[in-house]
Amino acid sequence: MDALNRFIDMGGYGGFIWAAYAAAALVLILLWLFSWRSLRRSEGELAQLDRRLPGRKGGQGRTAETARGQA
Amino acid sequence: MHRFANPARFARLAAAITPWSAALTGLLFAVGLTLALIASPPDYQQGETVRIMYVHVPAAWMSMLVYLVVAAGSASALVWRHPLGDIVARAASPVGAGFTLLALLTGSLWGKPMWGTWWVWDARLTSVLVLFFLYLGHIALLHAFDDAARGARAAAILAVAGIINLPIIKFSVDWWNTLHQPASISRLGWPAIDPAILRPLLVMAAAYLAYFITLLMVRVRAELAVAKLRGLRAALLARS
Numbered sequence: 001m002d003a004l005n006r007f008i009d010m011g012g013y014g015g016f017i018w019a020a021y022a023a024a025a026l027v028l029i030l031l032w033l034f035s036w037r038s039l040r041r042s043e044g045e046l047a048q049l050d051r052r053l054p055g056r057k058g059g060q061g062r063t064a065e066t067a068r069g070q071a
Numbered sequence: 072m073h074r075f076a077n078p079a080r081f082a083r084l085a086a087a088i089t090p091w092s093a094a095l096t097g098l099l100f101a102v103g104l105t106l107a108l109i110a111s112p113p114d115y116q117q118g119e120t121v122r123i124m125y126v127h128v129p130a131a132w133m134s135m136l137v138y139l140v141v142a143a144g145s146a147s148a149l150v151w152r153h154p155l156g157d158i159v160a161r162a163a164s165p166v167g168a169g170f171t172l173l174a175l176l177t178g179s180l181w182g183k184p185m186w187g188t189w190w191v192w193d194a195r196l197t198s199v200l201v202l203f204f205l206y207l208g209h210i211a212l213l214h215a216f217d218d219a220a221r222g223a224r225a226a227a228i229l230a231v232a233g234i235i236n237l238p239i240i241k242f243s244v245d246w247w248n249t250l251h252q253p254a255s256i257s258r259l260g261w262p263a264i265d266p267a268i269l270r271p272l273l274v275m276a277a278a279y280l281a282y283f284i285t286l287l288m289v290r291v292r293a294e295l296a297v298a299k300l301r302g303l304r305a306a307l308l309a310r311s
Contacts, residue, residue, distance in 0.1 A: 011119040024126040042296035
């Protein structure tokens with residue numbers, strides 16, 4: 001228990017050190033969540049649009065094929 | 072390299088890279104945090120507060136590296152009309168703003184116990200604050216026009232012009248008197264830093280870099296999907 005307290009206290013600077021690590025975790029995690037959510041949303045909308053336009057599927061297939069042909 | 076400049080192919084490549092770079096990011100953070108918080112000694116001058124360096128310095132490095140990515144993407148969009156250039160700049164800019172904010176916040180939390188102040192208007196801190204505003208300006212310009220292409224062009228010009236700030240940040244600690252300590256790690260000569268402190272710093276820097284690559288892959292895919300949606304909707308409107 002004593003060792004844990006000393007670890008949290010960090011020689012009296014625990015407040016600054018843990019706040020810095022918490023800020024880092026918060027910024028990095030929030031950026032990740034927002035980015036992942038926007039990917040999910042835009043890919044979802046794209047899939048929805050594809051379903052509404054059945055004629056587009058074939059067109060997309062052709063472009064994918066031409067892209068492969070060029071590779 | 073040009074093979075991957077095709078947006079559709081790049082999206083597939085990005086999707087394939089993401090799980091691997093995400094796993095690498097997790098591993099590097101696990102090792103880096105263990106070294107930074109537990110397995111490294113306190114500094115002989117700064118005591119335990121040196122541990123703030125392990126989240127502060129990599130954030131500051133990344134804030135400049137990401138700006139280079141934004142500026143390079145913008146330049147390739149301006150000069151060669153490269154479709155991926157704008158997408159990469161748009162995807163990277165908010166991440167760079169996040170790293171810069173983090174460098175400022177953690178720097179402030181380090182400055183208070185070591186310098187006795189949260190903030191000073193000296194060259195290093197002010198030039199990094201300018202970098203943060205450059206990012207915000209870039210993001211604002213991207214969204215300032217109804218025509219996305221015009222916004223991208225205006226933002227790209229700002230990003231390229233803003234490059235001038237990077238050497239100012241880098242050399243600010245040498246050119247002006249400042250509270251900020253000079254660089255401990257330089258290419259010339261052995262780093263003026265103990266290996267026990269250098270190790271966690273480098274692992275954390277690698278973790279930040281892997282995190283950025285992972286996030287960039289996710290964000291580029293999202294931006295590509297948005298661009299495709301925009302094109303599809305325009306085509307739909309034209310047809311009806």
